[in-house]
Amino acid sequence: MKISNINGYVISFPQNPPWGYSKGWVTSAPTLLIELSTDSGIVGWGEAYGPPKPIYEVIQSFFSESIFGMDPFETEKLWGKLRHEIRDHSQGGVAMAAISAIDIACWDIKGKALNTSVCSMLGGAVRTELTCYASAIRYTKDPDQSDSLVDPVVPARVMLDQGFSAVKLAIGMLSIGDDLARIKRVREFLPSDIGLMIDANHAYTSRAAIELANKLEAIDIFWLEDPLAQDDLPGYHSLRQATSIPLAGGETLSGRPAFRDILLENVFDILIPETGLVGGLTEAKKVFDMSDTFGVECTPHGFASVIGTAAAIQLAASHAANPFSSGSRSLPVEWTPPPLDRFGNLALNPLRCQDGKVAVPLDQPGLGVEIDRDALRGLIKNG
Ligand SMILES: [Mg+2]
Missing domain, CATH: 3.20.20.120 (Enolase-like C-terminal domain)
Known part of the structure; x- marks a missing residue:
């Protein structure tokens, strides 16, 4: 199996009522979802924690070409390759969030391919x-x-x-x-x-x-x-x-x-x-x-x-x-x-x-969650 495509979706959930914490007030909660496609037709989803647009920029600029053609089952190899590629420029933050989202999507693909839970x-x-x-x-x-x-x-x-x-x-x-x-x-x-x-x-x-x-x-x-x-x-x-x-x-x-x-x-x-x-x-x-x-x-x-x-x-x-x-x-x-x-x-x-x-959704393959694409389109408008 080979990774054939990657898409990112910047989405946001309005927070009603707005809430505050030590960094200020929050009216919307954005996040980045990653969709990894494979040549087998299986699709996996990942999510990053952090500012979604910069994280997606890192994925597009640094990683999208690197992961194209890689086997999503080889999560250790893939992780090591991506970490090595960006190590000289970033030790954490958006770079590691980008790797995180790709890695999670690979685990989702593995589970779906084997019909077993992560x-x-x-x-x-x-x-x-x-x-x-x-x-x-x-x-x-x-x-x-x-x-x-x-x-x-x-x-x-x-x-x-x-x-x-x-x-x-x-x-x-x-x-x-x-x-x-x-x-x-x-x-x-x-x-x-x-x-x-x-x-x-x-x-x-x-x-x-x-x-x-x-x-x-x-x-x-x-x-x-x-x-x-x-x-x-x-x-x-x-x-x-x-x-x-x-x-x-x-x-x-x-x-x-x-x-x-x-x-x-x-x-x-x-x-x-x-x-x-x-x-x-x-x-x-x-x-x-x-x-x-x-x-x-x-x-x-x-x-x-x-x-x-x-x-x-x-x-x-x-x-x-x-x-x-x-x-x-x-x-x-x-x-x-x-x-x-x-x-x-x-x-x-x-x-x-x-x-x-x-x-725990143990009877479902992969992460056990299926994305509703109509709902996703609606949330992208907020992102
Ligand atoms: Mg905390």
């Missing part, structure tokens, strides 16, 4: 359904209340009613005092057996993060995610020594070496690789396995549309954490519940999270 090709299903956490309670405005911020307990109650075992709260847009009040309100509302993660999306200096962490010590926090800039390793070391709250991060990192370095620094308790950025399924599996060898737990980042989400679910379902005992816990996987829209009507058979759990 999960089965990654080693088989360790879990047939995954527990999800709701991500995330963000800042929203109440149009009936002079655009003041909606009480975070309102969406927390909806997530609780939807059956999620844990919820994540975005922080970092307000002062530490005002965000602390939101955290306390949600924590006091949630039952004690429902986890609460907080995600700052790289909002703080180490001094500010330590101030926040000290005030959170008395509160049950499942993890504190991305409090500092990705490259502030000295700050992470200071924070790590100052708090007992588990620290999570890694959604913006690409490739094994970046994860090796962060693991050697021992600043995170939990890693959150993004399949659409780390290097696709080929690299994400290696990062999951490497994380195990450091005794650091791993769960996929989840802010993709239907294709990237399916890839993350297939990977997470195949991962046997070390140690693999009946008492071992599995971290929940990230899931964006309504009303925030990351899926639209893009898939004919979208994954669904019911009662806080998503069933």
Whole structure:
């Protein structure tokens, strides 16, 4: 089998209502879907995480000729070739997002050709359904209340009613005092057996993060995610020594070496690789396995549309954490519940999270998701 064509689709999902996080307000969520065609007629889909137009430009300028004629079954060879071609110009970011999307599409093709799930090709299903956490309670405005911020307990109650075992709260847009009040309100509302993660999306200096962490010590926090800039390793070391709250991060990192370095620094308790950025399924599996060898737990980042989400679910379902005992816990996987829209009507058979759990589509080939081309055309107009 040979790759015969590649198409990219820049699409966007309007976000109603708009929401805020530590980097500002978001009114639409764009993404890049990749369609790989083969001479056998089988088509595979991939998705990249990051700015879609620059990523597609990298694919067209650097990779489209290289992958033409390659065998999509040879994911190791293909990955190594693309990584080598662009290594001198970029170590991560849009370049690795481009490789990620191509790699995911190849895995989809392999599964469709063999009539088996990606999960089965990654080693088989360790879990047939995954527990999800709701991500995330963000800042929203109440149009009936002079655009003041909606009480975070309102969406927390909806997530609780939807059956999620844990919820994540975005922080970092307000002062530490005002965000602390939101955290306390949600924590006091949630039952004690429902986890609460907080995600700052790289909002703080180490001094500010330590101030926040000290005030959170008395509160049950499942993890504190991305409090500092990705490259502030000295700050992470200071924070790590100052708090007992588990620290999570890694959604913006690409490739094994970046994860090796962060693991050697021992600043995170939990890693959150993004399949659409780390290097696709080929690299994400290696990062999951490497994380195990450091005794650091791993769960996929989840802010993709239907294709990237399916890839993350297939990977997470195949991962046997070390140690693999009946008492071992599995971290929940990230899931964006309504009303925030990351899926639209893009898939004919979208994954669904019911009662806080998503069933892995093991009876479907490849990623287990079929794109509705009419819906895709509608979303391209937004892109
Ligand atoms: Mg995050």
